[in-house]
Amino acid sequence: MDTNRRVLQIGAAVISCALFFRLLGGGVMETAAQALSQQTVTKIILFLETGRTLPTPPPEETVPPPEASVPTETQPAETLAVLAENPVELPPPAVFAQSDAALAEVRNATGYDIDPAGALFTPLSWELTGDEPTVLILHTHGTESYVNNEGYAESSAYRTLDEGYNVVSVGDRLAEMLSQKGIPVLHDRTLHDYPSYNGSYSLARETVCQYLAQYPSIQLVIDLHRDAITDSSGNQVGHTVSTDGGAAAKMMLVIGSNYGGLNHPNWQENFSLGVKLQVQLEKNQPGICRPISLRSSRFNQDLTPGMVLVEMGAAGNTRQEALLSAEILAQAIADLAHGTG
Numbered sequence: 001m002d003t004n005r006r007v008l009q010i011g012a013a014v015i016s017c018a019l020f021f022r023l024l025g026g027g028v029m030e031t032a033a034q035a036l037s038q039q040t041v042t043k044i045i046l047f048l049e050t051g052r053t054l055p056t057p058p059p060e061e062t063v064p065p066p067e068a069s070v071p072t073e074t075q076p077a078e079t080l081a082v083l084a085e086n087p088v089e090l091p092p093p094a095v096f097a098q099s100d101a102a103l104a105e106v107r108n109a110t111g112y113d114i115d116p117a118g119a120l121f122t123p124l125s126w127e128l129t130g131d132e133p134t135v136l137i138l139h140t141h142g143t144e145s146y147v148n149n150e151g152y153a154e155s156s157a158y159r160t161l162d163e164g165y166n167v168v169s170v171g172d173r174l175a176e177m178l179s180q181k182g183i184p185v186l187h188d189r190t191l192h193d194y195p196s197y198n199g200s201y202s203l204a205r206e207t208v209c210q211y212l213a214q215y216p217s218i219q220l221v222i223d224l225h226r227d228a229i230t231d232s233s234g235n236q237v238g239h240t241v242s243t244d245g246g247a248a249a250k251m252m253l254v255i256g257s258n259y260g261g262l263n264h265p266n267w268q269e270n271f272s273l274g275v276k277l278q279v280q281l282e283k284n285q286p287g288i289c290r291p292i293s294l295r296s297s298r299f300n301q302d303l304t305p306g307m308v309l310v311e312m313g314a315a316g317n318t319r320q321e322a323l324l325s326a327e328i329l330a331q332a333i334a335d336l337a338h339g340t341g
Contacts, residue, residue, distance in 0.1 A: 095336070096120055096279060103282040104275050105291040110259035114294065119272040120279055126306075128183045128337040132217035135178055135185040135333075137171045137224055140204040140300075140309075142191040144226045146319040147236070158228070158236065158315040163189060170312050170322045171224045177330030183337070186211065186218075205300045212304060220306045220333070223299065226322065227252060227311035238317030241287040248328060249313025249321040252290040253278055256309075260296035267298070269305035277308065280332040288328055 101117035108114055128134040143159040145166040154165045163169055168189050175187040188207055193200040204223065212218055229237050240247040255274040258264035271294065278289050290311075301307040310329065313322040 096276075100279050100283065103279045105278070105289075106275075106294055107291040108294045110257050110294055110296050112257065112259060112294075114271070116275050116292075119268070119275040122272045124273065124276055124336075126219055126337045128219060128333075130184065130217070133184045133186045133215045134217055135183055135220045135222065136188065136208070136211050136215075136218050137175055137185060137222045138188040138190070138204060138207055138211075139167055139171060139192065139225070140200050140223050141193045141197075141225050142166060142168050142189070143193050144315075146226065146313065146315060146317050146322060147238070148318060153236075153315075154319070161191065161194065165319060167224055167226050167312065167322075169319065170226075170326050173323045174222070174224065174326040174330055177327050178333065181330060181334040183334060186215065201300060205303070208300055208303050208307075218304075218306075221304055221308075223307070223309045225309060225311050226317070227314040229314040229316060236314065236316040238314045238321065239290070240317065240321055241285065243285055243288075243324065243328070245324050245327070247321050248285070248288060248324040249317040250288060250290050251281070251313065251325050251329065252293055252311040254293045254295060254299065254309040254311060256295055256298035256301045258298065258302075260298070262298050262302070264298040264302040266302060266305040270301045270307060273306060274308050276336055277332060280336045281328065284332050284335065285328050288325065 101120050104116035104120055106114060106116050142163075143161060143166050145154050145158050145160045145162075147158075148154050154160060154162075160166050163172075168191070171187050171189070175185045178185045188211065190203075190207060192203040192207065208221060212221075229239070231237050239250040241250055242248075253274045255267070255271045256264060257267040257271075271292075274292050278292055281289050299309050301309070312325055312329075
């Protein structure tokens with residue numbers, strides 16, 4: 001009887017398992033079967049044969065997941081190759097501090113919105129030293145002159161052909177000081193406003209074009225003038241600032257634009273240069289500059305992004321005051337050029 005019973009139990013177990021795995025093999029519970037472990041199947045067979053179950057083993061020790069990998073300084077080879085082919089260009093060392101932006105002062109005669117602080121921090125790359133000329137000085141209005149130390153005009157209408165007294169002599173001093181600082185300079189002493197004042201900018205334009213074609217190394221062009229300021233009575237006046245070397249004529253940078261309708265694609269670059277130069281001048285000698293005059297005309301500055309018009313004092317200043325300002329301007333140009341590299 002026991003033997004028969006044992007046979008029946010085993011047979012029932014075999015039949016049950018066969019049906020169970022038949023269902024699994026037929027795809028009805030294929031996903032669930034994949035999830036069953038060998039130990040679970042053994043438990044089922046033992047229960048069907050004997051009615052007993054296996055004791056539940058203690059839970060296995062939980063293994064924590066691996067920590068996220070921490071990047072190291074070592075870059076994958078392909079990344080290094082990309083970096084080698086496309087090196088990151090770092091900006092040049094900062095020449096100006098954020099607080100220097102307060103030194104920029106502009107009188108805007110155009111309808112453009114301007115950002116002097118943004119122009120100040122726009123990168124400027126100059127190399128004004130070397131064997132080839134890098135600076136050109138010229139005078140659209142070369143006959144402009146000053147009063148003498150006694151307060152009288154050195155010529156009628158504050159103009160003279162004598163290059164020892166007109167603005168050309170101030171250009172001589174500027175060229176001399178730049179040369180002493182290792183900056184090769186050309187000084188064109190042509191009187192573009194003689195014999196006729198009309199058409200002087202057209203003649204000066206031809207001069208600049210000739211120099212730029214002959215000397216592509218030129219990176220800075222200075223059109224040196226003197227201003228004319230009158231008081232309420234119509235008298236010529238001059239503004240000065242006290243320096244260690246004496247009274248110096250205040251100067252004004254004039255920057256052109258395309259607001260008047262003429263083509264001038266580089267005016268923002270000229271403006272950026274003007275702001276940098278003004279701030280450097282003010283850092284070196286506080287009070288030396290009048291506000292930058294941003295104008296609608298282009299003043300031939302469309303010929304190169306490195307061109308500025310400088311009003312070196314006014315008719316009411318003395319030539320000596322203008323000569324001292326030329327020295328201050330030369331120092332600022334050298335500081336700006338060497339600072340930007």
